[in-house]
Amino acid sequence: MTAEPTTRLKIMELAQDLLRDKGYNGFSYKHIAEELDVKNAAIHYHFPSKEDLGVAVIARERRRFKKWIARQSIRELDVWGRLDWFMSIYEHYSNGGTRVCYLGVLESSFDAIPPELQNEARALNTEMLDWLTELLEEGRQQGEFQFESDAASKAVLVISVAQGSLQIARVTSSDSFFSAVQQVKRDLGFQS
């Protein structure tokens, strides 16, 4: 889309990493300015307030998720393939066990982030839960997934496991994420 990354994009990329690693209150415009060798006013030019920056990062992630789930190559996968794809989003976040997903970070310090960012976090959470709920329901109707609870509760469980195990992996530096995903799949009836 763009040949060379503009300052605006560089800011968003770095902010995304910082948000993930340090939380919304764990980084400042100064960090970004020094890292990218620009002045903090340059960041304020693109994102007038820190809230704007945070919202922009999560809103982009929401757009990406929407685009992904609309893609033919994802839609034509069977239910197991789509589940694997969904988990691979978290796996992608997981950078050698040192990263967690945005939602866990934002949820953990929910009372300390600005209102618009709360809304974005809530929206992304809902969209992911809704998609996964539908997938689980479809898989159950196809006889591929086995579970007793309602699909929405199961979706919360699956995302909880992904989110939680990534966080635990961070402090134990183990591969707890992969093991957790395997258990979830087996729980749903996967024959290995």
Next chain:
Amino acid sequence: MTAEPTTRLKIMELAQDLLRDKGYNGFSYKHIAEELDVKNAAIHYHFPSKEDLGVAVIARERRRFKKWIARQSIRELDVWGRLDWFMSIYEHYSNGGTRVCYLGVLESSFDAIPPELQNEARALNTEMLDWLTELLEEGRQQGEFQFESDAASKAVLVISVAQGSLQIARVTSSDSFFSAVQQVKRDLGFQS
């Protein structure tokens, strides 16, 4: 133990709440000072650095956990009872769906908290995982719990679910925690 809470204890109580709700970088000595109507130097008197305060809060929680699991009334419970007790710790954190557990908070912004606090978080995490691993192994040997993976992986899964579902409950304001716990119990073989 103490008739009236001293300033030191009040600081720790409030810091604990703030840590849980806003994260380590989401509160300041000023917040505590204003809330308790003391000067920020009073907090520095009891806890020279913010790192000391954070460590004190988590270290106390570690001592409490150790004391709990050593208690006769806990030890004499059957494996299901002990599992329920363990989950009730998280339930206690969950204050109408607005609170999460300390570990999730600290893990989420792990790169933005001071080293000694990282160590305390790691230690508490390990101690809880170890206790739960032993419980799961004992339950399996008694024929009460059914699971295929190794007990340590299952322990990570159970704690992930508790931690993750509390975080999700915070943004969806649902009772996802209770539903998640029920599913975990059913998964282990609980007959309702």
Next chain:
DNA sequence: TTGACAACTTACTAACTAGTAAGTAAAATC
């Protein structure tokens, strides 16, 4: 060629951050 606009920098601010040094009043210890 001019004028508008985009993408910045320079230079600043007020409020907040953790943290300190020196003083004080009351209680405990000798």
Next chain:
DNA sequence: GATTTTACTTACTAGTTAGTAAGTTGTCAA
């Protein structure tokens, strides 16, 4: 009764925070 200790307050500091106002420079269209 004198002195030490505890638990603070007063008054301060250096650095950081998000944020702004006023310039500067390069590009691009009329």
